[in-house]
Amino acid sequence: MGFSRRKFLIGSSAVAGGLVVGCSLLPGRDTIAAYSATAKNGEVALNAWIKIDPTGVVTVAVPRAEMGQGIFTSLSQLIAEELEVDWGSIRAEQAPVDEIYVNSYMLKEGLSFTDGFHRGENTLGAKVMAKIAGILGIQATGGSTSIRDAWEPMRLAGAAGREMLITAAANKWGFPVSQCRAEKGHIIHVPSKQTLGYGELVGLAASLDVPSDPKLKPASEFKVIGKSMKRLDTAQKVNGQAVFGIDVEPEGLLYAAIKTCPVFGGSVKSYDQKAVLGMPGVKAVVPYPAGVAVVADSWWRAKKAIDSLPIEFDDGDNGGLNTDSIFKQFAQELETGDANTYMDVGEAEEFLAKQSDVLEATYKAPYLAHACMEPINCTAKVKDGKVEVWVANQAPTLVKWFAAKAADIDSENVTVHSPFLGGGFGRRIEVDMVIQAVTIANALPGTPIKMIWTREEDFQHDMYRPAALSRFKGTLDEKGNVAAWHNRIVSQAPTFSVMTRFAPAMAMDMSDNTTAQGSADTPYAFPHKHIEHVPVDLPVPVGFWRSVGHSYNAFFSESFMDEMAHKAKKDAYQFRRALLADRKDARDVLDRLAKEAEWDKPLGAGRAKGMALHESFGSIVGQVVEITLSDDKQLSVDRVVSVVDCGVVVNPDTVVAQIESGLIYGLTAAFYGEINIENGQVTQSNFSDYQMIRLSNAPVMETHLAPSGRHLGGVGEIATPPIAPAVTNAIFVAKGERIRELPLIKSGYEVG
């Protein structure tokens, strides 16, 4: 792609002024203050990522959120590799919030407004987004970017630490540096075989200059990267000791339960606090713009009180909103709406207009909830112009800003604690819970308040995966390959919705790559291809849901691909393969998939295979599912074979776990996922009506990593997009029914 990471960083620091991270390859000594400040028990910080204690235990600052993806482990592997320490001596901890830890890659990748598929980075959108990115300079976890962002800086940090420790030992001994080397937490003077442990050297090493250009290992010498090192967070997650956001217990804690107006955009008209102030343990009733909180000495008491609090809401303007009318509006926009173009090759529209045999199909996908296992919660304390916040979050920088805003103080007076996340999936990049908790805590100065939502509130007040409608038109050439492919998508634009919450002044009507991702950027080549999206503005808050636009566009595109294959009377595998002439990497994934899944071998009666291939976040995933389907639509997904090319693999087992996880997430949505809106409010309330896959209907999964030599790709989201079309393509094979709408239960399928 010719994109130079360093160039980008320097470029954006010029825009931002405050984005220091990229100015030199490795930041100098002045940048370690934030991490040094966390040192305890004789620990010394060597740089912003590494602390070493007197016994040689190395603690790695992980600036990304651990939400299950194993980032504590894989980022620590980058350090351990270059620093030359035994895995047993490595600990990981959450890094403090500091500019040094900005996720530059996400900002670049997340240039959602760049219209990058089409017009490159020199568009108005690109410039605006670069400006936003610069101003934001946010420390965040999302877009499957953590490893890609950390790959260079964290290895450099490890290498610099190693070189400083070598120099420290050489100086101490009076030997030349060239005679010393690092191994397993020690520096060895090779000729004399003397050794010094890192713990003995770190003080001296920390006083040395940071090397300007530390030497990185060639991949051929990797001992830790590429190995399934044991996860650093497992022990505490099997004995109840892991501390999640909901578990924090600051001294003097009180608890808050809330009720937000169920209608989007509504507010509180009145409430009668007298009705609950006498209830056991109740301390206060605190309103916030969209709802009311009760504060009590236990969460259950707070919840009982909020349940009996008489509240009258003002529904505002959206009381008439419902899913049917939304889809009617989408259908109208599909005919007449103004579209942004995200890909335009050849002359698809003109070409199609001249054809007589055009295949046309319209697909539909519902709103979806994130439903993180840990219900939304946040703990906050406001005291003497300072705010302390404890919250499971994906963007501590945003937490800091919005906590400051809610308490009307400067953000340097906010301390953010980031415990483990009981799931994130994009939901915890939002800060609505922070604003609420700080607003409540502001009413009780000096007392930390733990606000916990019920699961019902969580379903009712998510920032949903947008619903979408998508129409395809396609024709074949005389050889039965795709000649023209036209796709028009209608949905809300998630980046726009997110910006209206984070930076309303900057939210404007412009192109948003996330709306067309997974359609505009598929690996297939067609002589004529046109992809466009019509953005619709609605009061339903939408956001980033694991794999974002890919989550619906993969279902649409890979289903229509099968429809075209069927029309061409070709095998689904061979049909795709012929369209990948320029993409050896994608072809290799497909070939390997066909082999591992024994694509050519038919299954018995009532069973069928389906396939999908999808590229997202810099990685390619191919999936084949095997289903069993009865005449009365009893469906079981028995087995899923995945082949994954995500480039360099840092921890194979963690990657496999993420593939399994993303796949189940996508399959759950394909089976059951649907958020409906009636009278301006979400009708789903809990796992009883927003169902989940469980052990009994989870498929057997077989995952093959097939790195092609491409650079690093993302991992956390890539298995979610292809699973739905793989299943519906299998249903077509088994039954001849083409599913053009999710979830499957809506078409009468019973998934057991």
Next chain:
Amino acid sequence: MLRFKVNGKERQVDVEEDTPLLWVLRDNLGLPGTKFGCGVSECGACTVHVDGEAVRSCSFPVSDAAGKNITTIEGLDPESKHPLQEAWVKHEVPQCGYCQSGMIMSAAALLKENPSPTDEQINEEVTNVCRCGTYSRVRAAIHTAAGNEKGGA
């Protein structure tokens, strides 16, 4: 005043009788390893043992626990070496980890009843939700803890 034993220790609490055991454990007794997931018996994140039986503590009034023995994830094994915990580490089951206390407590109750469960028996007894989709590893780890070959090497 309600009395019961939690993880072998006598405890007493002074709360409304209808308070779910979950919140007593978490907010009154300082045992946050048991998790809140749905509050309506749907997800199993809050699973503990009451007199050896798996119970969804979010929907179990504390008054029903009076005089009984309660075991939470913190008390499953004094050294966190229950065969299930060791199998969980071996198979790297947890991702975010939030559901895993409940998963392990459900599985522990199952193994106590049925030391060598079949896949179907696991499906029937361990009905917890894991939003991170760790199901295949949960199954493998239960088999490993049970000494079944299905757990894999």
